[in-house]
Amino acid sequence: MSLTSRIKNNKEFREIISKISPIKEDYINLSGKTPFSNEYSYLVESDLPHAGDSSLVGMAFDCLARFRIGQVTKNTDAGQYLTALSGMKKLQRKTLDFKLTDEYYVPLHTAVYDFIKNNQELTDDIMLVALRLAKLEQFFRMRVPKNFDKNEFLTIQRSDILISDLKELMVVFEERFVSDGIVNEKSEVIFNPSFGISSFLVDGADADVIVDGVLYDFKTTGNFKYDSKDSLQLSGYFLLNQFLREIEDKNFIMFGLNYDKISFEKVCLYKARFGEFECFDFGVVNEELLSDAVISLAKYFDTNPGRLNTIFLAAPLTDPEDYKDAIHSIAIKNKTPQ
Template sequence: MSLTQLIKRHKDYKQMFKEEVGNIKALFQCENGSIPFSKQAPLLVPSPMDFNPYIHSGIVGTAYDSWFRAYFQRKNRIMQEIKMESKVLQGYERIQHLLPPKESEELHEKIKNISNLRISYIQGHDVDEEELLRGMIVFAYCEHHHRATIPLREKSYTEPEEVEFRDLKALADHTKNHLPPFFNVQDPQSVKINPIFGITALFTGGADGDLIVDEAMYDIKSTKDYSYKGDQVYQLIGYYILDKNNPAKVFEELIEKIGFYYPRFDQTVFIPTDDLETEVNIDRLWERMMAYHQRTLK
């Protein structure tokens, strides 16, 4: 059970965050100086008309995260993810025996080829970018089985749905033309891709963020809903707490701000962690998190 699932599915765990954090919407700032979570912010990358959010949005979101990390590394000449993504492989391992043998073999070969393609892309080589995007959707199909117990897909695992590809391509194309300037890294040593927060994350059953860069932690939200969400804020604060209390810290430097990047809106919102710690008793919340997990382990 991951930090995300704990907050979503365990009412008492979520209540703990709600009591300690409350609503901190007023603490958020916008990188571009606009009003955070404004209802007037235009949706710049809408989904195709035949897009079903209940079926497709989670897949595209996961696929976009994997593509964005690869694009970010390629652009900044950072090579941290140059092997098969473990979440993809673990997802495949959960379903391989449930698939017909031929389909299982085809999927295994497919994800190996996609992994090699993604690594080549990160390393700066010319690749077929449409093939890469389709591959990220295949990765997402597998990764969703790692994250949760869900039924097998009725459709093929190796052939992405066209509506998902069109949405992902539109979002990736927009990102390449409108990447926020703070994602152009000055110090590659300041970057951690997909941080997992070491031993402290074991308290939550696992946790992995999206990106730490220049002492800022960002969670990527490719959703079409640009609004304040308590669950998402609790998750981000949870990541910050895990990083802060990790004895083998990801970096010596402390995280100075935490925030969300919304690529469909060209918006990035954040909270300086000094402001967060003034408003929220972070140490007490960490103590309550540890006490919760110690009770559940008995």
Template sequence: MSLTDFVGLPDVRARFKAEFSKPKLDIKQELLAAAPLGSNVRLVGTAFDYLLRFYIKYQNPHAQERGWIAEYALHHFSRRGQTHLFNQAKRVIDQAHNYYQEFLLNGQFTNELLQSALLLGRLDAVRRVGYIHETWGAINEQDIQDLRNLVQLLKPELFKCSGKIIMNPSWGEAALLVRGADGDLIVDDLLVDFKTVKELKLERSNFDQLMGYYTLSVIEQKLEEDAIELKCLGIYFSRFGVLYQINVEDVVNFETFPKFLEWFIARAREYSGCTLI
């Protein structure tokens, strides 16, 4: 369970819809990287998240990193005594770290790096569903080509920043309210979610996810002195090469938000059983 599960609850969806009006996405851009026939689009999306964070770290060596979600699989397999899967996953993760370090030196998206990202994406699924298919190590050439098309759309200036950059922000103790939250990126006061989807469209569920992250960030500010005050929220639409941004002040009613925040904390406590906040 996580923030995604929480904001998907029917009563929570209704409360978010009442509090936050979804803005119109008025950007016009054709699809630049359509998924090849036979590509596993969900897996490619997860793998690209890794590659994009690798790219951001290459551009911004000062960026703060957390551990990879894929590494959770090692704890999962170890607890269950699944030695064979543990050893397989350990080899994949160690190899991925090696390719990542090479990338930080040369900035080259090699086939080996792309393959590693796909395998990390498969290991990510262990955290979501609790198991992995026995053929998880197989590589689909269509997935490699899909990733190759996506990385070619990356623009050097898009995420270059001399200020604070946090990859995989988690909002500390505030996230305990919803049993965990994993964002994609914070650049200064901008939160960015990555979406590898075929339509340039702001779905209500994606908007609610952003507002959930924002709400957790406000709670974190009450708990941590150095917490970041978010002023913009964004989505990077990777198949279009577009970064869409929303000003917080355009979607948050600061008169009604305190009441919403009280409701959010109370409802999240009921959901998670967390009494620490």
């Protein structure tokens, strides 16, 4: 159960996140417009013919945005740790065709590396690459149908329409994210930031990108209205990172787990079809309230450790008992005296 699934399906977990989650009125918009309002203007209409296309375009846009940020910052890490690779592995297990990685994924990865390294133009070809990577990511996140056809799956239906939509979205991204200076060649960027043991405890939680200390989550929805699920997701990322830092403060060393020692307080939804930024600064959250949320999260994980006992498989030099002790010590921690 991933972070988003846990927020959706687990009431106790959702209520913990809700303690610090901002409401509509707490956000600011970088353009000065009222956040989540009809003051927004559609810059790219959402008129894709099939419902599944929206999901595919959203994932492909995430890829293209990070690749473009990689170009600006001259950072080829933008092409690493893609969820598409997990989708590729799942496809191999399903089909028992273990040549697929070399035949299908490696050329995609090479194209991305060349695009970033050589600062290539944003052509239809690289957009098709992003759509194929998105298809694999989509496969990783979905249930496999009984009558599964590998060749049909690998085909991108209506690619001309999807590429046209992506082109328009990237024109707006170039103007609002690059030309307006949200990211520049000196920016400090973390792609797909994860949160160590915190991510492991919820079976996966990785955000889109952190640029200069601000966590950005890309949305290609055509709906400008406030959605509490988005706010809870951003709050979940922040709280999981605070929980990770609390464990680090206990001097428990993270052997073998892939995570970023990161610190951020600002989060921002980038609404790609409107070119709008809806932002919140967790620095304004009461410290006692935040501390209480971290303790509540530790209590939750103390009684709901999930796959913590299997952590040794992910990090062979790591003792799960160390983490259990750390979580328990936070769970029984007293609140800051008044």
